[in-house]
Every structure is written in structure tokens, then in C-alpha cells.
Amino acid sequence: MVTTDRETAFALKGRDYLTIADFTTDELHLLLKQAADMKALTKKHIPHPYLSGKTLAMIFEKSSTRTRVSFEVGMYQLGGSALFLSSRDMQLGRGETIADTAKVLSRFVDGIMIRTFEHQKVVGLAEQASVPVINGLTDEHHPTQVLADLLTIYEHEGRLKGLKACFIGDGYNNMAHSLLEGAAAVGMDLTVASPEGYEPDQKIFKAAEARAEENGCHVAVTHSPQEAVEGCDIIITDTWLSMGDENEQEKRLHDFQGYQVNDTLVARAKPDYLFLHCLPAHRGEEVAASVIDGPHSIVFDEAENRLHAHKAILKCLLESN
Numbered sequence: 001m002v003t004t005d006r007e008t009a010f011a012l013k014g015r016d017y018l019t020i021a022d023f024t025t026d027e028l029h030l031l032l033k034q035a036a037d038m039k040a041l042t043k044k045h046i047p048h049p050y051l052s053g054k055t056l057a058m059i060f061e062k063s064s065t066r067t068r069v070s071f072e073v074g075m076y077q078l079g080g081s082a083l084f085l086s087s088r089d090m091q092l093g094r095g096e097t098i099a100d101t102a103k104v105l106s107r108f109v110d111g112i113m114i115r116t117f118e119h120q121k122v123v124g125l126a127e128q129a130s131v132p133v134i135n136g137l138t139d140e141h142h143p144t145q146v147l148a149d150l151l152t153i154y155e156h157e158g159r160l161k162g163l164k165a166c167f168i169g170d171g172y173n174n175m176a177h178s179l180l181e182g183a184a185a186v187g188m189d190l191t192v193a194s195p196e197g198y199e200p201d202q203k204i205f206k207a208a209e210a211r212a213e214e215n216g217c218h219v220a221v222t223h224s225p226q227e228a229v230e231g232c233d234i235i236i237t238d239t240w241l242s243m244g245d246e247n248e249q250e251k252r253l254h255d256f257q258g259y260q261v262n263d264t265l266v267a268r269a270k271p272d273y274l275f276l277h278c279l280p281a282h283r284g285e286e287v288a289a290s291v292i293d294g295p296h297s298i299v300f301d302e303a304e305n306r307l308h309a310h311k312a313i314l315k316c317l318l319e320s321n
């Protein structure tokens with residue numbers, strides 16, 4: 001069945017944004033198109049108050065630079081406002097339930113963005129809230145980041161379908177999981193190379209594998225970074241030590257030896273490969289400074305695109321008509 005942009009836009013209204021897998025390929029493409037439109041308006045300084053008078057509550061149980069600033073600035077540019085709520089200062093941090101928090105916030109605001117640990121907490125919040133809930137990162141998923149990543153890749157390559165990408169590093173992390181879901185949805189090959197014991201979640205991988213097959217692409221897992229990078233258009237990595245993993249620092253730095261994205265590794269990719277990293281980066285650990293600060297790196301375009309991607313998500317979910 002062919003759906004029009006109008007029907008797709010209608011289907012997005014009032015929805016939650018919890019994982020990439022929740023969205024059809026048409027919906028993701030519409031979000032990407034809206035993000036490009038938002039970017040054009042922003043660059044031309046054309047006012048676009050689509051969310052005039054609306055408010056977004058932003059709950060943070062983990063640190064953030066990009067996510068916090070881009071959602072806050074995004075709401076402002078859309079004519080609305082955002083509230084930064086640190087869980088340390090909320091009653092949530094003193095044991096108030098997520099259900100009560102969801103019900104109360106829904107009486108005050110038009111949308112809730114949350115960054116937390118267990119993905120299930122966000123699912124619970126979304127079930128109890130009567131306004132859209134946006135996942136600003138959990139241990140398992142980072143779907144707002146991956147929308148920005150897809151936008152960035154599209155801008156530089158002019159396409160997503162048919163590209164060959166790899167993710168080198170911690171496969172059992174939010175970025176690897178959302179990238180698997182994103183690549184499978186848009187028809188991009190993705191190979192995840194991780195040390196033993198750090199492979200992606202099996203359920204997420206299997207679902208992505210099935211969706212990739214439907215969309216004519218392929219997702220795979222290997223222990224060999226060399227194999228994963230071979231002939232790639234896109235190389236992606238992320239920290240070896242995600243938020244919440246701090247007490248495993250010594251073990252992880254040991255286990256991830258050999259998985260650094262450096263000049264020797266990237267020599268196996270296509271000569272015009274692009275490098276992405278959601279940031280914050282640790283030069284000398286998951287990536288060599290020569291790569292992340294080199295000519296193939298598009299990490300700051302990627303960071304900027306958080307703003308435009310988030311504005312697209314906010315507009316599509318929260319706009320009244």
C-alpha cells in the first residue's frame with residue numbers, strides 16, 4: 001500500500017518516540033525530510049513557530065550536553081519552551097513512582113523527553129503518560145541520535161539505501177542497537193564488530209536481520225573489525241564505557257584492545273569513507289585523534305543535526321493540526 005506524506009504525518013501525531021523499530025520506513029523518511037526542512041528554515045533564519053505555547057519536560061537521570069541543549073534550543077526555535085528536570089532534584093529521585101510522575105507531568109506539559117538507564121522505565125512512562133514520550137537515551141536504545149546520524153549520512157552521500165556501514169566497538173550498547181534498527185529500516189548494510197561477550201542483544205539483532213531482509217540489505221555481527229571495515233562507505237564507533245559502565249573501566253579497556261578505529265583499520269574502507277561518532281569521544285581509546293579530527297570525520301555535522309532531527313520529531317509528534 002502506498003501512503004502519502006500527509007497520511008504518514010497524520011500517523012505520527014501524538015505518538016511516542018521510543019525506538020527506531022517502532023517506525024515504518026515511510027515514517028522515518030518523512031522525519032528525515034522534515035529534519036532537512038527544519039534545517040533549511042533555521043539556516044535562513046525564517047521563523048517556524050509550529051509549537052507556539054507548547055512545553056516539553058526533559059527528565060535527565062544521566063549526563064548530557066548535546067541532547068539537552070538541542071532539545072531545549074529546538075523547542076525555543078519552534079516557539080515553545082523546555083523544562084530541564086534533573087531526577088536528582090525531582091521526587092522521582094526520592095522514590096515517587098514513574099506512573100505517578102507520568103500522570104502528573106501529563107497535566108502540565110505537551111511532551112516528555114527522558115534519558116535514563118533501563119529501557120523498561122521509558123516504556124512504563126509512555127504507557128502511563130497521556131502526552132508523547134521521547135527516548136533521549138536508555139541503556140538499550142539511542143533513537144534520536146540515530147535519526148540525526150541518518151540525516152548526516154544522507155546529506156553527505158545523497159542516499160542511504162545500498163550504502164555499506166560498520167560499527168566497531170561495544171555491540172551491546174544503545175548506539176549499536178539503534179543503528180542496527182535504523183540501517184535495517186532504510187536499506188543500508190551494517191556490520192557490528194565487537195569483542196566476545198559484547199555482541200548486540202540477540203532479540204534486537206534478529207528483528208533487525210528480518211527487517212533488513214525485507215528491505216534488501218544485510219546486518220551482521222563479527223569479532224573482526226578488519227572484516228567489518230572492508231570496503232565500507234561509513235565507519236561508526238562509540239565509547240567503550242557507556243554511562244553506567246564506569247565500574248567496569250579496567251576490564252573494558254582490556255577487552256576492547258584491537259577495536260580502536262585508527263589509520264591502519266580505516267585503510268581497509270573505501271577511500272572516501274565517512275566517520276561518525278555520537279560523542280562524547282575518547283581519543284586514544286575507541287578512536288585515534290587522526291581519524292576523528294581528520295578529513296573523513298563528520299562528527300560535528302552529526303552533532304549539529306541533533307537539533308534539526310529533534311525539531312522534526314517534536315513537530316511531527318506534538319503539533320496540534
Ligand code: CP
Nearest residue numbers: 064065066067278279
Ligand atoms: N550524543 C549524545 O547523546 O550526547 P550527549 O550525551 O551530550 O547528550
Ligand code: NVA
Nearest residue numbers: 173238242243278279
Ligand atoms: N553509548 C553512550 C552514548 C552517549 C551519548 C552512553 O550510553 O554513554
